Amino acid sequence: MDLRVFPGTPVPEGLTIHFEADWSGGVLSLRYRLNGPVARFRGVAESSVMGLRRDELWKTTCFEIFVRPEGSRAYWEFNFSPTGDWAFYRFDSYRQGQSSPPLKNPPLTVFKKQQGWEFSVTVDLSDQFDFKDRALVYAPAVILENGDGDKSYWALEHHRPQPDFHHPDNLVRLLLPKGPA
Template sequence: MFELKPFAETEFTKIIKVESQVYVTAKDEVILEFFLSGPTRHLHFPPQHEGADSVRRDELWKTTCLEAFFAFDNNSDSPYLEVNCSPNGDWNAYAFNSYRQGMRADGTASVNLIHRSLESDQAVFRVRIQSPAMPQFKQLGITAVIEFSDGSKSYFALSHPGPQADFHNKAAFTYSL
């Protein structure tokens, strides 16, 4: 289990803990589990869809969003994949040519929220990510934007190597696949 660290400490980050687990389940598939521990009444989640399937959407990071960044290497000038999954199942995947450059929808990756559990003291989300490029990815950054009940947001990652919260910084892609 890996603890994701908040970029800045707040009253909410003192009582909410974010952890993740990585499962490589096939050559083209990774499952990420996100555990949010603490009083979940302080967390804000996008509304569940009623009778509708999840959809591919932009700007999921504007509220609670579970994210992963896959890279072939740590070179800032090389391509990488960003995956976003909302706790309501909406998702997106973006390919980048290099650090924050050439962003486009990745048409080969699929993202599915395959488990959601919400209790008073813990929320658990399991996200399946499939991509034909998965066997070539060597580094993974695990991140989460967490919105709290007062509308504030915190940015959680395995590490925060720069002076600002920057999930695209490959120095934070610290999990080796």
């Protein structure tokens, strides 16, 4: 599915962002594909690296996803930098009760540069959640910062007058768990 840029934010002509997700056995697999003129954006490693857990990744180029079990108010936020760094937060409800739970297995990221960027991440959440066999409601997002410091904000939908990836109205896509192969 394609992400849309927030109206009025700067973006190079012809840039598109495609997103795919898979949820199986407590493992969340994500792929963000940027096609078009991407050379001007900040924060890109030349190759894949094992990153560290860091806060405030959203202040520059960052790939995000917000997930919650279907029917729950609590949700989880994941931030992934193309440098390999990552962040993981839990919220009790919309922007309330934030915590940073431990993550036993850090995300595995793969970054490819070809005609654009492809950023893939696999997160093993089997030790985190009691809902590994439940459907997830999710909302992917991307923040791109260019060399001038201007940012564009990308999501499936934009429901607020300002970019707000946390807003519950964004969590509308359903991801069903896949059974054993």
